[in-house]
Every structure is written in C-alpha cells, then in structure tokens.
Amino acid sequence: MDKKRLVLVGLMLPVLLVSACRPAADGSGADGGREGPLVVATTGMIGDLASKIAGERATVVTLMATGVDPHLFRPSEGDVRRMGSADLILYNGLHLEGKMGEILSRMARGRLVVAVGDVVPKSELRELSGFQGQHDPHLWFDVRLWSQTVGPVLEALTGLMPEHGSELQARADGVLAGLLELDRWVEEQIEGIPADRKILVTAHDAFGYFGDRYRIEVVGLQGISTAAEAGLQDMDRLVDLIVERKIPAVFVESSVPRRSIESVVAACHSRGHQVLIGGELFSDAMGPAGTEEGTYDGMVRHNVRTIAEALR
Numbered sequence: 116m117d118k119k120r121l122v123l124v125g126l127m128l129p130v131l132l133v134s135a136c137r138p139a140a141d142g143s144g145a146d147g148g149r150e151g152p153l154v155v156a157t158t159g160m161i162g163d164l165a166s167k168i169a170g171e172r173a174t175v176v177t178l179m180a181t182g183v184d185p186h187l188f189r190p191s192e193g194d195v196r197r198m199g200s201a202d203l204i205l206y207n208g209l210h211l212e213g214k215m216g217e218i219l220s221r222m223a224r225g226r227l228v229v230a231v232g233d234v235v236p237k238s239e240l241r242e243l244s245g246f247q248g249q250h251d252p253h254l255w256f257d258v259r260l261w262s263q264t265v266g267p268v269l270e271a272l273t274g275l276m277p278e279h280g281s282e283l284q285a286r287a288d289g290v291l292a293g294l295l296e297l298d299r300w301v302e303e304q305i306e307g308i309p310a311d312r313k314i315l316v317t318a319h320d321a322f323g324y325f326g327d328r329y330r331i332e333v334v335g336l337q338g339i340s341t342a343a344e345a346g347l348q349d350m351d352r353l354v355d356l357i358v359e360r361k362i363p364a365v366f367v368e369s370s371v372p373r374r375s376i377e378s379v380v381a382a383c384h385s386r387g388h389q390v391l392i393g394g395e396l397f398s399d400a401m402g403p404a405g406t407e408e409g410t411y412d413g414m415v416r417h418n419v420r421t422i423a424e425a426l427r
C-alpha cells in the first residue's frame with residue numbers, strides 16, 4: 116500500500132481559494148441543484164459529518180451506500196467521475212478503503228484529498244497484531260475518538276469556503292458537543308449490561324475500539340478486514356467460546372453476509388446451547404439514507420440499543 120500521506124490541507128490552500136468560486140456541477144443528479152463546492156466522502160459516516168458541518172454551503176456526495184463493505188468496495192465509473200469533479204475528497208484511511216489506494220493517490224494530484232483517520236495520533240489507535248505499523252481503521256465506534264475527525268473536516272471545508280468560516284465553525288462546535296453527549300450515553304448503556312454478559316460476538320472484527328472505550332469484550336469471527344474469509348478453525352473456536360461461556364446472543368452485520376454467523380448459531384444449537392441472533396448491527400456502513408440509522412448518531416444508537424437489549 117502506498118505510504119504517501121494524502122493530507123495536504125496547508126499546502127493546497129491557495130489552489131482551493133480559486134476552485135471554491137465555481138459552482139460544483141458533476142451531472143450526477145445527486146446534487147439537488149445546489150451550489151457550492153462538491154465534496155465526495157467514501158463512507159456514510161464521513162459523509163454525514165461533512166454534511167452536518169457544511170450545511171447548505173456544499174454538496175456532499177457519499178460513495179458507499181447502505182450495506183456496502185468498504186474493505187471490498189471498488190468505485191464505479193460514475194464514482195470515479197464524481198471524484199474527478201470534486202473539490203474535496205474525504206476518506207477514512209488506515210486501509211479501510213482497501214481497494215481504493217491507487218484511485219485516491221491519482222485523485223490527490225488534482226484536488227485536496229484528506230484521510231480523516233490520519234489525524235488521530237497513532238498512540239490512540241489500536242495496533243494490529245501481526246501487521247507491523249498498521250492500525251485498526253474502525254475508529255468511528257469510539258465516539259470520542261471519532262470526534263477528533265471533526266477538526267480535519269472543518270479545516271478542509273473552511274479552506275474551500277473561507278468566507279463561511281465562522282458559520283462552519285459554529286456548526287462544527289455543535290457537532291462536537293453532540294458527539295460528546297452521544298459518547299456519554301453509549302457509556303451508560305453498556306455499563307448497564309451485567310458483567311458476565313458483557314461480550315460482543317460479531318461477524319468481523321469491527322468493534323475493537325468500541326470494546327476498548329466502553330469496556331465490553333469483543334470477539335469477531337472474521338479478522339479486521341472482510342477480505343480474508345473466516346476458516347473452520349475460527350468457527351470452531353468461536354462455537355467453543357459461546358457454548359462454554361453461555362453467551363446469550365451474537366450479532367450479524369449489515370455489510371457482511373449473514374451466513375457465517377448463522378452457521379455459528381446452528382453449531383451452538385447442535386451442542387445444546389440456544390444462542391440467539393441478537394439483531395443486525397450497522398458496522399462498516401450506515402442504514403439507508405432518510406432513516407434514523409442512516410445518520411452516524413442514529414447508527415450508533417441503533418447498535419447500542421440492539422446490543423444492550425440482547426445481552427441484558
């Protein structure tokens with residue numbers, strides 16, 4: 116994977132001041148005829164953040180729809196066109212968009228491209244055992260950690276529209292306050308689960324930050340990326356764990372096929388332990404646009420309610 120840092124906020128400012136003056140029109144039909152710079156975000160979580168800070172001042176387009184797995188996502192021709200006409204591209208980084216490294220490097224030659232995950236100090240990221248120098252990309256599950264991404268998004272948007280700086284700053288302050296409140300709410304909800312049931316079993320290892328921050332043990336059937344399939348050994352180990360510890364519920368994820376978790380549940384049943392599927396979690400992709408789960412806040416609340424209800 117390329118080692119090039121794609122965060123170019125300071126360097127690109129003079130160029131941006133020029134490009135910010137023209138209305139964005141990429142002809143995608145998703146813009147609703149609005150004017151202002153075109154911002155393309157890879158994941159829904161980043162798109163939601165950018166929309167909340169930009170308000171009506173920019174057009175924000177999210178590439179990955181609900182149910183899309185960012186580890187495997189490859190942009191369509193239309194997506195590439197949109198990125199090509201964007202004034203700003205925001206992505207998660209930390210190799211979440213595992214198949215987009217090349218296109219993002221190419222796009223960075225013509226516009227500002229910012230990896231929001233790159234601003235978080237490495238000391239606060241989870242290091243991946245067995246992958247030296249690589250870090251867990253799923254940082255949006257620690258709401259407090261995710262709140263650090265407000266800064267780079269605000270900075271990039273302000274670079275595009277310095278004339279609206281104070282308005283953007285005010286909205287960013289509101290977003291930050293909301294995130295800190297959400298963080299406290301999650302903490303309370305998870306605290307309420309009895310200690311011997313505080314274990315979250317999911318399809319892939321997306322919830323590490325969630326577990327660290329809110330003190331719940333996390334076990335994923337697949338690894339950090341969904342690119343590698345879970346093996347039979349992983350499956351057996353997980354079944355043993357669920358049966359031995361009498362774990363009441365396991366969870367499916369909206370962006371990962373259900374079948375592997377369903378086979379785990381079937382194997383537990385055949386060993387006499389009636390584990391339930393506690394519900395569907397939105398892990399790497401948010402819910403459909405226009406629903407509560409289609410926002411970052413709503414997605415987090417849905418996940419936490421689902422986990423707390425099933426394990427309590």
Ligand SMILES: [Zn+2]
Pocket residue numbers: 186253319320321339340341399
């Ligand atoms: Zn993931």
